Each structure stands twice: as C-alpha cells, then as structure tokens.
Amino acid sequence: MGTDILTIRDMSIHYDTPRGTLKALRHVNVNVPKGKIIGVVGESGCGKSTLISSIIRLLAPNADMASGSITFDGKELYDLSEDEMRGLRGTDISMVFQDPMQTHNPVLTIGRQMTDIQYRDDKTAEQKKARAVEMLTQVGIPDPEARLEQYPHEFSGGMRQRIAIAMALMARPKLLIADEPTTALDATLEVQIIKRLEELQADIGCSILFISHHLGVIAELCDEVVVMYAGEVVEQGSVREVFHSPQHPYTKALLECDPGHIKKKTRNLPTIPGEIPNLVDVPPGCAFAARCPRVFDECHTKRPAWTQIKDGQHALCHLAAKESVQ
Amino acid sequence: MTALLEVKDVKVRFPLGGGFMSSIGMAPKTSIEAVAGLSMTIEAGETYGIVGESGSGKTTIARAIGGLHHAQEGSIKFNGTELRGLDESQFRPLRKDISMMFQDPIGSLSPRLTIKSLLTEPYKIQGMKDRDLEAEAKRLLGMVGLPADFAGRFAYQLSGGQARRVGVARALALDPKLILADEPTAGLDVSVQGELLNLLAGLQNKLGLAMIIITHNLNVVRHITDRMGIMYLGRFVEEGLTEDIFSNPQHPYTLALLAANPEPDPDAQLARIELKGEPPSLIMRPGACEFHPRCPFVRDNCSVGESPVWDTSNPVHSHRCHWPGQHTTA
Numbered sequence: 298m299g300t301d302i303l304t305i306r307d308m309s310i311h312y313d314t315p316r317g318t319l320k321a322l323r324h325v326n327v328n329v330p331k332g333k334i335i336g337v338v339g340e341s342g343c344g345k346s347t348l349i350s351s352i353i354r355l356l357a358p359n360a361d362m363a364s365g366s367i368t369f370d371g372k373e374l375y376d377l378s379e380d381e382m383r384g385l386r387g388t389d390i391s392m393v394f395q396d397p398m399q400t401h402n403p404v405l406t407i408g409r410q411m412t413d414i415q416y417r418d419d420k421t422a423e424q425k426k427a428r429a430v431e432m433l434t435q436v437g438i439p440d441p442e443a444r445l446e447q448y449p450h451e452f453s454g455g456m457r458q459r460i461a462i463a464m465a466l467m468a469r470p471k472l473l474i475a476d477e478p479t480t481a482l483d484a485t486l487e488v489q490i491i492k493r494l495e496e497l498q499a500d501i502g503c504s505i506l507f508i509s510h511h512l513g514v515i516a517e518l519c520d521e522v523v524v525m526y527a528g529e530v531v532e533q534g535s536v537r538e539v540f541h542s543p544q545h546p547y548t549k550a551l552l553e554c555d556p557g558h559i560k561k562k563t564r565n566l567p568t569i570p571g572e573i574p575n576l577v578d579v580p581p582g583c584a585f586a587a588r589c590p591r592v593f594d595e596c597h598t599k600r601p602a603w604t605q606i607k608d609g610q611h612a613l614c615h616l617a618a619k620e621s622v623q
Numbered sequence: 624m625t626a627l628l629e630v631k632d633v634k635v636r637f638p639l640g641g642g643f644m645s646s647i648g649m650a651p652k653t654s655i656e657a658v659a660g661l662s663m664t665i666e667a668g669e670t671y672g673i674v675g676e677s678g679s680g681k682t683t684i685a686r687a688i689g690g691l692h693h694a695q696e697g698s699i700k701f702n703g704t705e706l707r708g709l710d711e712s713q714f715r716p717l718r719k720d721i722s723m724m725f726q727d728p729i730g731s732l733s734p735r736l737t738i739k740s741l742l743t744e745p746y747k748i749q750g751m752k753d754r755d756l757e758a759e760a761k762r763l764l765g766m767v768g769l770p771a772d773f774a775g776r777f778a779y780q781l782s783g784g785q786a787r788r789v790g791v792a793r794a795l796a797l798d799p800k801l802i803l804a805d806e807p808t809a810g811l812d813v814s815v816q817g818e819l820l821n822l823l824a825g826l827q828n829k830l831g832l833a834m835i836i837i838t839h840n841l842n843v844v845r846h847i848t849d850r851m852g853i854m855y856l857g858r859f860v861e862e863g864l865t866e867d868i869f870s871n872p873q874h875p876y877t878l879a880l881l882a883a884n885p886e887p888d889p890d891a892q893l894a895r896i897e898l899k900g901e902p903p904s905l906i907m908r909p910g911a912c913e914f915h916p917r918c919p920f921v922r923d924n925c926s927v928g929e930s931p932v933w934d935t936s937n938p939v940h941s942h943r944c945h946w947p948g949q950h951t952t953a
Contacts (some may be wrong), residue, residue, distance in 0.1 A: 338812070339812065340784075340811075340812035340814065340815055341782060341783045341784065341810065341811070341812065341815075342782050342783075439900075453677075453678065453901055453902055454677050454678070455901070455902075456901060477810075480809065480810060482676075482677065482839070483674075483675070483676040483677060483839045483880070484839065484841060484880055484883035484884050484885075485676065485879055485880055485883045485898055486676060486677075487883065487885070488883040488885070488895060488897075489897075491885075510810070510811070510812045510813070511885065512813065512887040513884065513885030513886050513887045514885050515887075516885065516886065516887050516888055516889045516891070517885045517886075517889075517891075517893070536889045537889045537890070540887065540888060540889050541889075550814065551812070551813060551814060552887065554813040554814040554816075554817050555813045555842070555887045556813070556816075556817070556842040556843060556845070556846050557842040557884070557885075557886060557887045558887055558888075559846070562845065562846055562866065563846055564821075564824045564846065564847055565821055565824070566816075566817035566820055566821055566846060567817055568814050568815075568817040568818045568821065569814040
C-alpha cells in the first residue's frame with residue numbers, strides 16, 4: 298500500500314440519533330493512490346459527506362467511529378493528537394466546497410484572505426503576497442495584483458470557485474478534497490474549472506478526491522471512481538473499467554439512469570425502482586438487495602464481501618465473486 | 624387563439640448602490656438590467672427550458688412572471704390578462720394558476736410547519752374553506768409518490784429528493800395552469816432526478832399544465848422540453864424548438880454551451896469551444912454584439928457598430944448573431 302496517499306479500511310461510522318443508531322458508513326474501503334484523481338458518486342444521503350468529514354476528522358459530536366482505520370501518508374489519522382491533526386488540515390489535506398458564493402469571508406479582501414491562510418509560513422508579508430499573486434495567475438485570474446484588493450462580491454461565481462481552488466492548493470497539499478465544486482456553475486464554467494484542476498494537479502502532483510453527481514464530469518476528469526450506496530462503497534475501479542463494465546448492479550443501474558447516456562429524446566427517463574434502506578435498521582444482507590434486478594437468496598441473508606474483480610477493480614456483490622454482471 | 628403566457632420585451636431593473644450621495648440626490652441613481660428585453664410565448668401544456676450561466680437573469684424572469692419581482696417595462700400576459708403592474712392583492716388570485724418550485728428544496732419549506740400544513744396552506748391563503756385539508760394532503764402526497772404518514776413530518780426530516788417531491792406537491796395543490804420550476808433537479812443524483820422528471824412529465828400529461836424549467840443541466844433540457852431559450856446578459860441569444868437548437872445551433876454561445884456538456888463516457892472525444900475571459904458585468908455592458916469580447920469566432924463587424932438584431936425569419940428558431948451558424952475558427 299506504499300503507493301496510496303490515503304487508505305480507508307473497513308471503516309464504519311455511526312451516528313447516535315433519537316431514532317436509534319444510524320449506521321451512516323458501514324465497512325467502507327477506499328484507496329486514493331498518489332497523484333491520482335478519484336471521483337466519488339452516490340445519491341444524497343449515501344454517506345459522501347460523512348466520508349469527507351471522517352478524513353479531515355471533523356465529524357459531528359454524535360458520530361462514533363465504530364470500526365476501521367484511515368491511513369494518510371503512512372500515518373494512522375485517528376492516532377494523531379488534535380494539534381497534529383490541525384497541522385495537516387489546510388497544508389497536507391485541503392478542501393474546496395460546493396458553494397463558491399459562501400466560501401470566502403465577505404468583509405475581507407481576497408488578498409487579505411490569501412495571505413492570512415499562510416500564517417504557518419515563515420515568510421515576509423511581501424513574499425506571502427507574491428505567493429498569492431502567483432496562485433491567482435495559475436488559476437487564470439487576470440490582473441491578479443489589482444484583484445487582491447477586491448472583495449469576494451466583486452468576482453463572478455466561476456472566479457470565486459477558482460480562487461477557492463487557488464487557496465486550497467496554496468500550501469501544495471498532498472490531498473485535495475473537492476466537494477461538488479462545479480454544481481453551482483453552468484456548463485462552460487464547469488469545463489473551465491475541470492481544466493484548471495487537471496493542470497494544477499499535474500503541476501503539484503497531489504491526489505484529488507472529487508465528489509460529484511455528474512457522471513460526465515467524473516468520466517472526463519477522474520482516473521478512478523468510487524461508487525457509494527446507502528453507506529457502503531459498492532465499487533471502486535478505473536473510470537474506464539467501471540463505466541464500460543460495471544460489476545455492481547447499482548453502478549450499472551446508475552449509469553443507465555444518466556440522461557446523458559440516452560441519445561434518443563425521451564420523456565420517460567430510467568430510474569431505479571424502490572427506496573433506499575433505513576440506515577437505523579439496516580437489512581442483514583446486501584443493502585441493495587431490495588432494489589436489485591439480479592437478487593437471489595444469499596443476498597438477503599449474507600453481507601457480500603469486498604471482492605477483487607481484476608487488478609484495481611473491486612465490487613461489493615455476491616455476483617462479483619461468481620461471475621461478471623452483464 | 625391566445626397563448627397561455629405571452630412575455631413581450633420585458634425588462635427588470637435593480638437599483639444599484641443607493642449610497643448616501645445618491646440618496647441626497649448628489650449622485651445619479653444607477654441600476655442594472657437583469658432582464659434586458661425578453662420575449663417568449665408558452666402554449667398550454669408545453670414545456671419550455673431556459674438555460675444560461677449564473678447571473679444571466681434566468682431566475683429573475685421566472686420571478687417576474689410569478690409576480691415576485693416587478694418588471695419595469697414590457698408586458699407579461701397570462702391568459703390574456705396583463706400581469707405587469709398588478710399589486711400583491713390583485714396578483715394573489717392568479718397564484719392559483721401560476722405556481723413556483725424554488726431552487727432550494729429544503730430552504731423553501733418552513734421548518735416550523737408540518738408537511739400537511741405546508742401542503743394545505745395554499746387553500747387557506749386562497750380562502751378555499753370547503754376543502755377537507757386532511758384528505759387534500761393525503762391526495763397530494765399520493766400524487767407525488769410519498770406515503771401518507773409524511774403529513775406529520777417536518778422539513779428537516781426529509782431527504783433532498785423527498786423535499787423536492789413535497790415542493791412539487793405544493794406547486795400542484797391548486798391545480799395550476801403554469802409551473803415555474805427553478806433548478807428542480809439541482810443536487811439530485813441521476814436516478815432521483817429521473818424519478819422527479821418522470822413524475823413531472825406524468826402529471827403534466829394528466830393535468831395538461833405548462834411548465835417553464837430553469838436549469839444548468841443540458842441533458843435534462845434535451846429530454847424534457849419542447850422549446851428552449853438560451854440567455855446571456857438578460858436576453859435570449861437563441862430561442863426555438865429544443866431539437867432544432869441541439870442539432871443546429873446558430874449562436875456561438877449556444878455552441879460553446881452544448882460543446883461543454885460532459886459525456887458520461889471516459890473515451891468520448893470532446894470538441895470543446897473555449898470562451899474567452901469572464902462573463903461581463905451588467906453595469907458595463909459590452910457595445911456592439913454583447914457577446915463579442917468572449918466570442919471565439921469574432922469578426923470585424925462584431926465589435927463595432929450595430930448590435931445584431933433578433934432574427935425571427937425562421938418562426939421556430941430565432942437568434943441574435945451577425946454570422947449565424949457560420950462558426951469555424953478561421
């Protein structure tokens with residue numbers, strides 16, 4: 298596992314709620330190799346946000362890590378002290394959030410915010426400012442020196458998201474977590490952001506964990522994809538393998554639902570019939586069993602194992618152990 | 624025959640600044656035109672898509688039609704009745720026929736009311752006292768495929784997809800003739816998005832209502848709308864039959880937008896068209912053709928002189944470009 302920057306093994310996270318213990322993540326396995334872009338897809342409520350919070354160790358107070366481990370850059374994250382963890386956030390692990398309109402402090406200039414976050418560095422104010430200018434240039438903000446004097450509201454949405462990316466990459470992190478960074482932007486700006494991310498990633502050599510609903514964006518940007526369903530990681534593999542020969546029935550169904558896949562105009566879009574299981578009272582077998590078109594007896598009683606299909610492609614499915622899902 | 628909705632040359636302005644100097648009359652009062660002369664007609668039962676980048680005025684025009692913004696110029700006729708200039712009490716009865724679905728599904732539901740109260744509030748506002756609220760709430764929940772016991776829940780107990788459904792149910796409560804749906808599927812994953820769009824399509828067939836959908840998602844527009852308009856800086860740059868626009872785009876902005884749509888296939892060959900620079904500020908609109916500073920195919924007469932006229936020579940596909948359809952990088 299020497300090639301992974303982040304390894305999550307058998308991790309379960311439970312929330313203590315008035316309705317009982319909500320098992321938000323159950324026995325999750327994720328690998329983030331060094332220098333790769335990993336996409337994460339899954340519907341709302343499938344545990345994507347819990348996964349992110351667990352990596353930056355900012356879980357809600359009612360959350361409990363019931364099992365498993367997270368290894369980052371050879372260190373067991375949950376063995377670090379709070380001080381050591383704070384040292385990682387923003388330097389080795391940084392984040393870009395969904396909403397570019399609310400990421401920045403509205404009453405401070407962009408320049409102030411970009412120099413403030415370099416507080417750990419032993420540099421003069423001029424050097425910090427120069428670094429800010431350099432980063433703004435890299436994300437394609439014209440006239441960066443003058444722009445540093447401006448406030449967030451003076452930038453467009455696309456620019457603000459690029460500034461957020463510039464700030465997140467300022468410390469040359471080893472891992473960037475991007476939580477739906479293009480959801481709030483239109484298609485032309487989305488493409489711009491993706492291009493910048495690709496360039497910067499190639500330059501800095503960091504890994505990126507890229508969360509998105511948009512399968513098209515994942516296909517274009519990412520090397521590998523992690524598919525989540527109802528608190529479990531059901532498949533991980535290279536984008537090409539997963540998109541062309543999905544091994545988990547949920548992945549297959551999800552890909553078929555994307556209207557971008559359907560060339561002929563239709564008003565009746567495909568869906569996945571049924572409801573997601575109640576995470577307080579999780580069924581004993583496979584979480585997808587109730588909605589799966591290829592369900593059989595074992596699925597209702599026994600939890601499937603995380604099975605390697607081929608080099609670098611894994612699926613959580615009883616079928617995967619036997620044959621490939623077609 | 625009159626159209627269900629007829630929007631003609633509508634302009635919506637927002638005042639700028641309002642600083643001290645302008646309040647004492649020492650500085651001119653300035654404003655921006657968020658919607659700068661927009662026209663469209665919607666027939667009964669039709670689905671119309673509005674696309675364009677954030678800040679192009681999509682939400683503003685929807686809110687102007689729904690009576691939530693005041694349009695300073697132009698005319699908005701619904702079933703032949705002029706809506707512009709109506710005050711709140713005059714507009715209220717019309718809200719039975721024109722309903723809105725807002726962008727933020729959970730934020731648009733009051734956190735302190737049960738789903739039942741949220742769904743039946745429209746009846747109280749419209750003074751329909753004879754309705755059995757319990758039964759109506761049940762009927763509406765059933766219509767959008769939610770279990771009846773949701774009536775007792777609060778908004779925070781719903782998932783994003785469920786909150787969207789409640790939004791749909793509430794929009795349908797008064798049997799409207801027109802629904803204005805602002806980003807109805809933003810933030811939903813594709814399977815839930817499919818469910819919601821199928822639901823809307825089914826209800827539309829059954830109830831014969833017209834719908835305006837505002838969205839970033841071109842795949843959604845392609846599948847579910849009959850006609851569409853592409854907005855840039857508060858105006859349409861292209862408008863017409865959805866199929867026509869996708870197969871034969873005339874304006875370079877449309878071209879760039881369509882080319883930017885990522886394909887869910889890692890091996891797809893993408894011919895991107897990159898736009899120059901940033902969307903201009905509405906305070907300082909570019910002269911001549913407003914798109915020329917960003918247009919990858921800009922020619923001499925685009926940056927000086929007259930702005931291109933709205934060309935309606937094809938009645939089902941209009942556009943605003945000096946060089947329609949002739950876009951190749953020379």
